[in-house]
Amino acid sequence: MRHELDRGTLQSSIRAAALVFVVAWLFSDDLRAWIPVWLPIVILLAAEVEFVLRGRTERPRHESRRVAPGPEDADLGFGELVEDDDGIRFVPPPARPERARRRLAWAVGGVLAAIVVALAVRSDRAATWQALSSDDRAKAETRFTAEAARIAGASVRVRCDDGYSFTGAGSDTLGIAFPRSGLTYLDPTVCRRLYDLAFRGRGSDERTIDSIIVLAHEAVHLGGERREGVTECLALQAAGPLAVRLGLDEGRARRLLDAAFSSRLAERNVIRAAYALPSSCREGGALDRRPGDSRFPF
Secondary structure (H helix, E strand, C coil): CHHHHHHHHHHHHHHHHHHHHHHHHHHCHHHHHHCCCHHHHHHHHHHHHHHHHHHHHCCCCCCCCCCCCCHHHHHHCCCEEEEECCEEEEECCCCCCCCHHHHHHHHHHHHHHHHHHHHHHHHHHHCCHHHCCHHHHHHHHHHHHHHHHHHHCCCCEEEECCCCCCCCCCCCCCEEEECCCCEEEECHHHHHHHHHHHHHCCCCCHHHHHHHHHHHHHHHHHCCCCCHHHHHHHHHHHHHHHHHHHCCCHHHHHHHHHHHHHHHHHCCCCCCHHHCCCCCCCCCCCCCCCCCCCCCCC
8 A cells, every 4th residue: 555655656757847837947047958858848748657657566465454433534524423321422523634745835835836946937037138228228239220221231220029019929920131221120039049150149949040040041132133042042151150240150050050941941831932942042052152172052
């Protein structure tokens, strides 16, 4: 009985820990960047598989001898009738012992879960573009503007869409360019990743390189190119040097861009059909801006 109780407690603890981890993962960009979501799912699945397999391999229980209710059955309402000199009277069952340890475990677990969620929410809020000071945001926009002007070959302006007026909260639009005005707006999450890389030396994953490609893409638009597929191809080539200038290791930038290029070649999303890379977007193709260097896109 003790073994079964321990096993049940362990399984419940694993399930609770995995659920807390999933909640923290949903709220924290940092956790999503470093830890895949399948990890807690695998833990939960392993607990369930162990439960099923252990149940199938256990020996059948033998019917135990029935015993009279005791103190542990107090909450079931058992008592007894006693006959003495005063007659027959009912003696209520003794009070059931309090399960202090179990209550303490649940209390500790609840407090730890609340702390983890609170830390995840705080970490997530601290990692937003709006959490930066106005001076830091202005400094970042100045840097992004200089990089976009270098790619566009013209005087341009880059603004981070604080109120999601153009990009739209939760939408797939991460940037929008107005070539005639020489102005582009970037999604705040893109701006924050670019800021973390350029000013804090943080970020070397797929989302960071995607943000760099977004900035390069809008800069190419500001340079006069309107075709989305061609713009994406040129942006992939401009993103490599841009990533290095922003502080990303060159070897890491090459690997990330190779993966991004392969991903876009394999993409079959109807909604993004206009962004499909043309056949000339390849080594030695008409859109290769550095023909002969044997490296494409960077």
